[in-house]
Amino acid sequence: MKTTARVVIIGGGVVGCSVLYHLTKKGWSDVMLLERDQLTSGSTWHAAGGFHTLNGDPNVAMLQSYTVSLYEELERISGQSCGLHKSPGIMLADTPERMEFLKMTVARGRYLGMETEIISIKEALNYFPFIEEKYFLGALLDPNEGHLDPSGTTYAYAKAARLGGATIEVQTKVESLEQKPDGTWRVITNKGVVECEHVVNAGGLWAREVGRMVGIELPVLAMEHMYLVTDDIPEVEAFNKSAGKEIGHVIDFGAESYLRQEGKGMVLGVYEQAGKPWSTKTTPWSFGQELLQPDLDRIAPSLEIAFKHFPTLEHAGIKRVINGPFTFAPDGNPLVGPVQGRTNFWSACGVMAGFSQGGGVGLALSNWMVDGDPGFDIWGMDVARYGDWATRTYTNAKVRENYSRRFRIRFPNEELPAGRPLQTTPLYDKFIEQGAVMGDSWGMETPLWFAPKGTEAKDIVSFHRSNDFEPIKAECKAVREAVGVTEVANFAKYEITGPGAEAWLQGLMTNTLPKTGRLQLCPMLNHQGKIIGDFTIAKAEEGRFMMWGSSQAQVYHMRWFEQTLPKDGSVHITPYGMKLIGLSIAGPKSREVLQRLTDEDVSNEAFKFMDYREMEIATVQAKINRVTYTGDLGYEIWVAPEYQRRLYESIMAAGADLGIKNFGMRALLCLRLEKNFGTWYREFRPIYGPFEAGLDRFVKLEKHEYIGKAAAIKEKQDGPKKTRIFMVVDALDCDVMGDEPIWIDGKVVGWVTSGGFGHYVNQSLAQGYIPTECFKPDMALEIEILGERRPARLQMDPPFDPEAKRMRM
Numbered sequence: 141m142k143t144t145a146r147v148v149i150i151g152g153g154v155v156g157c158s159v160l161y162h163l164t165k166k167g168w169s170d171v172m173l174l175e176r177d178q179l180t181s182g183s184t185w186h187a188a189g190g191f192h193t194l195n196g197d198p199n200v201a202m203l204q205s206y207t208v209s210l211y212e213e214l215e216r217i218s219g220q221s222c223g224l225h226k227s228p229g230i231m232l233a234d235t236p237e238r239m240e241f242l243k244m245t246v247a248r249g250r251y252l253g254m255e256t257e258i259i260s261i262k263e264a265l266n267y268f269p270f271i272e273e274k275y276f277l278g279a280l281l282d283p284n285e286g287h288l289d290p291s292g293t294t295y296a297y298a299k300a301a302r303l304g305g306a307t308i309e310v311q312t313k314v315e316s317l318e319q320k321p322d323g324t325w326r327v328i329t330n331k332g333v334v335e336c337e338h339v340v341n342a343g344g345l346w347a348r349e350v351g352r353m354v355g356i357e358l359p360v361l362a363m364e365h366m367y368l369v370t371d372d373i374p375e376v377e378a379f380n381k382s383a384g385k386e387i388g389h390v391i392d393f394g395a396e397s398y399l400r401q402e403g404k405g406m407v408l409g410v411y412e413q414a415g416k417p418w419s420t421k422t423t424p425w426s427f428g429q430e431l432l433q434p435d436l437d438r439i440a441p442s443l444e445i446a447f448k449h450f451p452t453l454e455h456a457g458i459k460r461v462i463n464g465p466f467t468f469a470p471d472g473n474p475l476v477g478p479v480q481g482r483t484n485f486w487s488a489c490g491v492m493a494g495f496s497q498g499g500g501v502g503l504a505l506s507n508w509m510v511d512g513d514p515g516f517d518i519w520g521m522d523v524a525r526y527g528d529w530a531t532r533t534y535t536n537a538k539v540r541e542n543y544s545r546r547f548r549i550r551f552p553n554e555e556l557p558a559g560r561p562l563q564t565t566p567l568y569d570k571f572i573e574q575g576a577v578m579g580d581s582w583g584m585e586t587p588l589w590f591a592p593k594g595t596e597a598k599d600i601v602s603f604h605r606s607n608d609f610e611p612i613k614a615e616c617k618a619v620r621e622a623v624g625v626t627e628v629a630n631f632a633k634y635e636i637t638g639p640g641a642e643a644w645l646q647g648l649m650t651n652t653l654p655k656t657g658r659l660q661l662c663p664m665l666n667h668q669g670k671i672i673g674d675f676t677i678a679k680a681e682e683g684r685f686m687m688w689g690s691s692q693a694q695v696y697h698m699r700w701f702e703q704t705l706p707k708d709g710s711v712h713i714t715p716y717g718m719k720l721i722g723l724s725i726a727g728p729k730s731r732e733v734l735q736r737l738t739d740e741d742v743s744n745e746a747f748k749f750m751d752y753r754e755m756e757i758a759t760v761q762a763k764i765n766r767v768t769y770t771g772d773l774g775y776e777i778w779v780a781p782e783y784q785r786r787l788y789e790s791i792m793a794a795g796a797d798l799g800i801k802n803f804g805m806r807a808l809l810c811l812r813l814e815k816n817f818g819t820w821y822r823e824f825r826p827i828y829g830p831f832e833a834g835l836d837r838f839v840k841l842e843k844h845e846y847i848g849k850a851a852a853i854k855e856k857q858d859g860p861k862k863t864r865i866f867m868v869v870d871a872l873d874c875d876v877m878g879d880e881p882i883w884i885d886g887k888v889v890g891w892v893t894s895g896g897f898g899h900y901v902n903q904s905l906a907q908g909y910i911p912t913e914c915f916k917p918d919m920a921l922e923i924e925i926l927g928e929r930r931p932a933r934l935q936m937d938p939p940f941d942p943e944a945k946r947m948r949m
Contacts (some may be wrong), residue, residue: 152310153184163509169305171307173301195307199519204493217303223289226286231279245924256281287400297502323484357528385911418539467492477521482695486509527582570788572597617899623725627724630691634714635687644710673689720781739759764776771817782824813898822893841856865909865910874925
């Protein structure tokens with residue numbers, strides 16, 4: 141066995157072999173895969189082998205499309221058959237809501253070039269003849285689905301990788317990992333030690349154990365998953381002969397089942413409500429190519445519905461039942477990328493749909509390792525999307541919930557209950573008492589909206605405007621006409637100190653840094669000149685800065701900061717997390733409320749827009765930003781958590797006669813739309829340049845060097861390829877939710893990033909991107925909402941306070 145390698149990949153399933161192959165394709169031949177047993181041992185060998193391109197996250201769907209397109213190339217390179225069976229797939233809708241979901245899915249696939257379409261149930265019979273028509277309203281047709289041989293496909297990856305120079309060692313168990321002072325790794329195995337620069341955790345069922353070798357607990361859990369294979373069914377053979385093709389794949393939401401042809405019979409798999417975790421604490425190293433005991437009683441409720449929906453199957457014999465473990469992350473998407481706090485330790489696990497996603501995971505991770513960037517927007521798969529609050533038992537609860545909802549709709553206003561409440565602020569109980577409907581914001585409970593007295597504080601989930609519409613309107617009205625208060629604990633907060641702090645920040649941010657006592661809005665770019673952050677930075681004093689960003693991206697950003705910190709110790713960055721929380725007051729009467737709580741002068745002359753102060757408010761030491769995300773006069777007041785309750789009660793008392801009102805996250809997002817403010821993850825993502833995103837005034841090309849400056853200069857010189865636009869939509873009772881296609885002259889040219897209803901301006905609003913070459917001030921736009929193209933018009937100025945006087949008043 142070799143004793144050195146550039147990269148060691150741990151795990152010989154389809155994902156590990158895909159990463160190995162893609163690294164060789166990128167030109168890294170000194171790469172090595174270690175497998176404790178044989179290739180495919182774990183989850184790969186017993187997988188049902190289906191593949192599809194559809195995913196709730198369009199960016200993940202793009203990588204799934206890549207994976208499906210890769211298999212023929214693999215066969216050519218390796219000479220190994222993948223056992224490909226390409227056949228169309230259909231998703232069946234048995235309720236009006238599921239029909240709406242399918243229409244939305246087709247629309248979202250348009251700008252990705254997917255060839256999906258809505259078909260009738262009679263048309264669906266041409267692909268799957270066993271449907272009992274009376275139970276269904278319609279279907280979605282996806283021509284790019286199929287199934288394959290899991291073992292053959294994994295060996296095709298492995299053979300192609302070996303042809304590229306890779307080494308594979310089986311029967312080689314990794315027993316521990318040690319990082320040397322220079323950042324390189326010692327991989328200790330039962331056959332000796334391998335020294336390498338990079339370690340990739342593609343451990344599958346053993347990903348937790350590999351993570352624990354370096355002191356991390358990955359949020360991943362295995363669930364038992366059952367599917368059965370029927371005996372030969374005469375109707376299957378008859379269809380094959382008459383139609384000249386295989387029976388297509390089917391997803392039946394109502395039966396929580398998927399079906400496809402296998403030989404002359406069928407495969408029927410179930411994601412049942414009573415899902416069962418497997419090996420919740422540790423995975424036995426002795427587990428290999430073996431199955432778990434079937435439990436048909438557990439999936440019987442779903443089978444009963446499936447047999448009703450497809451009566452031909454009811455009398456088919458069962459040839460075998462497969463029950464095997466598959467790993468899931470809490471949201472069902474993979475965990476990919478560099479692990480924060482560990483040098484050159486990479487994650488490629490939690491890939492439950494390995495034959496739909498494995499190729500895309502290998503491509504993105506190899507790009508990341510070789511080029512320093514995945515080359516795609518893979519936020520939906522990034523291991524950094526979870527913080528250390530995603531503990532083992534929390535993961536257990538969320539994975540079980542996700543498994544039971546595998547074929548269920550997630551409505552845009554639906555909050556899922558498992559594992560909650562987890563993190564709460566001192567005001568949690570007070571908000572509940574006042575009718576707050578709470579949401580999960582990166583593990584923390586956040587007020588979404590407040591139900592009026594006498595009404596139930598609960599969302600009625602829907603794709604349409606729902607029971608929160610009027611209460612949110614009242615909250616927005618209070619902010620715009622008087623004063624509102626909202627919790628702002630769900631921001632990421634950082635303190636940067638040290639003699640090198642200013643120079644380090646200058647080298648990261650596109651904007652000039654603020655003077656002492658001032659704030660500045662600062663985008664941050666990667667080396668390719670794409671947006672990876674959007675921060676508010678305050679200079680508190682020489683050598684000390686406060687910085688605020690998106691809570692969801694805290695681990696993502698800390699990973700980047702750690703990679704760029706100077707080695708001489710001249711800069712220290714401290715993420716505050718829940719150690720600093722706060723409240724925001726906003727509206728024309730917010731200054732009056734603030735003045736009643738302090739003896740400091742907070743007049744417009746003394747405390748200007750974009751000022752930063754540290755002073756007492758309501759006898760509490762606070763850090764205050766004169767800025768709000770509402771686009772109105774307002775202040776963010778940050779305090780230690782033990783003082784938040786005192787601060788809140790004082791604010792409410794001071795504003796009682798001024799009409800102060802609680803407002804939640806949904807009202808805040810409506811208010812920011814009225815100002816055309818962008819937000820991280822939607823408008824600002826690593827696929828957009830700063831000029832494409834309309835951040836021109838925050839990008840100073842004349843200042844000294846910063847990461848991404850050269851690429852930003854090139855974007856400016858060449859002209860942005862995309863343009864972020866703001867639209868008013870002629871919506872009916874359903875506003876945009878994000879990822880809808882934008883049509884111009886009968887063609888899909890762009891996509892919506894976010895939107896909703898602007899309650900104070902009484903307009904349905906949307907933001908999105910189109911090719912710059914399509915941009916014309918008078919262009920006729922349409923946005924496809926739930927299958928219907930609605931007229932939209934370009935809005936050049938924000939409809940609320942276009943001259944931005946309110947923020948400065």
